Amino acid sequence: MDLGFKGKVALVTGAGSQIGFGKTIALLLAKEGCDAIAITDINLDDAKLTAEAVKAAGCKSIAVKSDVTNKAEVQEMVKQVVAEYGKIDMLFNVAGAILGGGPLEEQSEDLWNKEVGLNLYGTMLVSQAVLPHMKKQNSGVIVNIGSGSTHMYSHGVSTYAMAKGAIDIFTKQLATVEARTGIRVNCVAPGPSPTNFIKAPDKQAVIDMLAKQIPMGRGATPADIANAAVFFASDISGYITGQVLHISGGSVL
Numbered sequence: 187m188d189l190g191f192k193g194k195v196a197l198v199t200g201a202g203s204q205i206g207f208g209k210t211i212a213l214l215l216a217k218e219g220c221d222a223i224a225i226t227d228i229n230l231d232d233a234k235l236t237a238e239a240v241k242a243a244g245c246k247s248i249a250v251k252s253d254v255t256n257k258a259e260v261q262e263m264v265k266q267v268v269a270e271y272g273k274i275d276m277l278f279n280v281a282g283a284i285l286g287g288g289p290l291e292e293q294s295e296d297l298w299n300k301e302v303g304l305n306l307y308g309t310m311l312v313s314q315a316v317l318p319h320m321k322k323q324n325s326g327v328i329v330n331i332g333s334g335s336t337h338m339y340s341h342g343v344s345t346y347a348m349a350k351g352a353i354d355i356f357t358k359q360l361a362t363v364e365a366r367t368g369i370r371v372n373c374v375a376p377g378p379s380p381t382n383f384i385k386a387p388d389k390q391a392v393i394d395m396l397a398k399q400i401p402m403g404r405g406a407t408p409a410d411i412a413n414a415a416v417f418f419a420s421d422i423s424g425y426i427t428g429q430v431l432h433i434s435g436g437s438v439l
């Protein structure tokens with residue numbers, strides 16, 4: 187099946203993690219014939235490792251450092267990618283993390299600001315910087331990464347889950363606004379997966395414990411998430427926009 191990636195340029199944020207969703211998405215895009223993939227992360231050394239892996243898979247790639255919470259850095263990063271490849275056809279907003287938690291009375295405003303700043307505003311800032319380039323060519327796809335935590339209420343009052351819930355709404359709003367400009371916007375909401383997102387040393391043990399509550403009895407693999415993200419970016423999802431797709435083994439129905 188032709189996914190339509192020939193000649194296409196992708197930008198993946200948070201793609202430095204060597205076991206994360208971003209790198210897995212980038213490698214799948216390379217395998218499916220994408221022309222060039224810009225890898226960006228707050229950690230440049232990790233981004234360079236991913237870019238090398240993408241090149242080894244036969245696709246052009248550059249690594250650019252950018253903290254998605256820093257508007258100037260984001261604007262500069264997008265400028266650099268467009269200078270290198272002339273355009274951006276696909277944006278994957280992957281950068282994100284849980285930064286804290288605990289009882290509401292013990293949470294600080296600083297934590298709330300950081301959590302929303304990274305997960306929601308980070309996604310908005312990169313989209314804002316990329317949109318003018320997509321509008322110029324009357325085409326583009328944005329794939330946001332949400333979270334199954336938006337539908338799980340047993341983890342306390344979580345600003346992370348609230349920020350991810352706002353990404354769902356951002357996805358629908360932007361999709362509607364851009365529906366006639368040739369730009370589609372969708373969101374993949376993952377269930378737990380053993381990436382660096384899970385801070386425990388034995389990540390798989392944490393996932394195995396959580397898997398007891400998952401109808402399909404296992405956590406998500408990065409490939410499960412990448413398959414859905416790449417589907418949303420491909421031509422075969424050309425009539426789909428404004429959707430949030432939960433990839434969580436039946437946890438969210």
Ligand SMILES: NC(=O)c1ccc[n+]([C@@H]2O[C@H](COP(=O)([O-])OP(=O)(O)OC[C@H]3O[C@@H](n4cnc5c(N)ncnc54)[C@H](O)[C@@H]3O)[C@@H](O)[C@H]2O)c1
Pocket residue numbers: 199200201202203204205206207208226227228229232252253254255280281282283284304308331332333334375376377378379380381382383384
């Ligand atoms: N793994 C899971 O269980 C899970 C579940 C639901 C949602 N998610 C979401 O999936 C996305 C990817 O996470 P992952 O599982 O690949 O985790 P990961 O920790 O392996 O990768 C996240 C990457 O984001 C980068 N990053 C962090 N802060 C950044 C910033 N300010 N600017 C730029 N880059 C930054 C990190 O350096 C890292 O490379 C995140 O948005 C996360 O919230 C993960």
